[in-house]
Amino acid sequence: MSEEIENIQFELTDDLINQVERLIEANNDKALQKLLKDFHYADIAEILDELDLDEAIYIIKLLDSETTADILMELDEDNREKVLRNLSSKEIADEIGELDTDDAADIISELPEDRKREVISHIEDKEHKAEIEELLAYDEDTAGGLMAKELVKVYETWTVAGCLRRIRGQAKEVTRVHSIYVVDKQDKLVGRLSLKDLIVAKSDQKIAEISNASVDYVNVHDDAEDVAKVMQKYDLEAIPVVDDTQKLLGRITIDDIVDVMKEEAEKDYQLAAGITADVEADDNIWELTKARLPWLLIGMFGGLGAASIINGFSDAMLKYPALLMFIPLIQATAGNVGVQSSAIVVQGLANDTLDGSILNRLLKEFLLGLVNGLAIACIVLLISHFAFKTTYLESLTICIALISVIIMAALIGTFIPIFLDKRGIDAAVATGPFITTSNDVFGILMYFLIAKLILGF
Structure with missing residues (x-):
């Protein structure tokens, strides 16, 4: 048993x-x-x-x-x-x-x-x-x-029998043998060798005869994020590292890449939440304040900007008080739509899955914003007219403003991350407070400009 x-x-x-x-x-x-x-x-x-x-x-x-x-x-x-x-x-x-x-x-x-x-x-x-x-x-x-220096490498001129003897010595220093790398006399990477091919080969065969010349590798100066993308794309457990002359220097294993991906995800999450530095919950108050305060100040100035716009239309709100009631709706909708759009784009940039031109992406977001805007506007039209007793023109103003703000927020949330990425800036900074604040300000401005156009104040 x-x-x-x-x-x-x-x-x-x-x-x-x-x-x-x-x-x-x-x-x-x-x-x-x-x-x-x-x-x-x-x-x-x-x-x-x-x-x-x-x-x-x-x-x-x-x-x-x-x-x-x-x-x-x-x-x-x-x-x-x-x-x-x-x-x-x-x-x-x-x-x-x-x-x-x-x-x-x-x-x-x-x-x-x-x-x-x-x-x-x-x-x-x-x-x-x-x-x-x-x-x-x-x-x-x-x-x-x-990279780690520990790896198993063999020369293309060795025989299978000689290779097996030497591998036994090298493998003692390697925790896990993911691949056997084949090099020439100058230690330049020329291929890889699977354990299966090595085991089934004849003992007098040359390594060059049974090795695979197709091998993925990265340059020693490549960015860690780019290495992670290569290993993720090709489902690699390990990848060799070479210098500019193709000399084999070391290898990177999947456990190191998982750490890179985790750290990058944590950094992007904090940037999206408006935290400018890598901090943890148990860090001291000064470190946490330095990380959080910059974006809070940006949000403060954005709020002051929105307040000044509202103040500029104070006379209009005295004449049309219903406009005041829907300011939170306009701000919240603009912020939410912008964060949704930017989050999808940032995710696509991070995973390297964002295809097509910027114009096609913006056109898609315009149509999506239009559909969502019409759906929300219809609901708001009924609620505002029957629950808040707004006039026909006031309800029309609110609905047209909502559709316009949703489209604008979707376009801003899509364009800014792509724009930042093309200039080498982490696109994650575009999400969270940045998009929310900018859309709050532009949303309020657009709301009152549309109201002025329709209501004529």
Whole structure:
């Protein structure tokens, strides 16, 4: 009778945290090691994020370097920074020695310049040290800043038998073998090799005979977002990185790209919400204020602009008080339509799925705005006339203004993100407060201009 493997999902509970804290307080290292032994390093990192700094450092120093190195990579950035500050340069170097070069470079890059030099000086493996220093020279938002040096490469002139012997040695340094890369005598990437083809090939065949010359790759200076798009498009688990001469430098794996996509999504979400910097909920008040205040000030000036427009038509509102009642409707509708249109465009730009010319896109939004405007205007016409007892001309004014404002907001919400993107500006800044504020102002202005044209004040 075969045994079934029980899949137990990790759950962080108060009881577990209390148990860990009691064992630390009692200095019961054996029991603590036994408790944490079967936990994944990501789960242990989650536990450490809930402990105070001294308790977290206690566990870091208790467990073996191979485990704690992975734990450090999973810790919350702020907590990792605090832990690293309380470890010696030698201790950090020992932890880094257990990590792949890309992860090691990521940790070192978070340290102050003087500590970077100290930690690097304590790395005993000279090859590992040199590779980390190489990675630190690249901008973190490029392919070079993402890549790891660990990979499996073979020369096209090798035989299958010789290749298998050498691969065994290389694979010891690679966590997961996604692909085998084929290079020439100058280490230039010339193809890739699947494990299946290698296994079924004859032992005396040359690698050049069984390798595939069609291989996707990125340049070391390519932007991280562009790398993510390539890997997403072709469903790649890993992609090789080359320099301008086509020399193979390293590889980027899917886990690094997931982090890039997550960070970019968080940044775009915050920009869309009117937050100008990368902040988190537990950041201090000053950091949160700096991130939020700029867009709030823009919204304030936009509101003052709308107020001045309304004030300019104060006499008209005394004569036609019904106009005043529908100002919130005009503003809310303009803001909502603009955000909807811009959000769709920004999403298309981010996924690289926005096709066609700007004119065709604007024409489509014009027709969509017209249809939506007519539908909403019909409902508002009935409500305004029967519920608010507006006159025929007042109801007509409100409806025509609604249709016009919806079309205008749709066009603005579509054009601005595309315009910003073509000038190299993150289109996410177009959504949220920017579109809402601009459409509020233009919507109110259009509302009263149409009212003036129809009602003749």
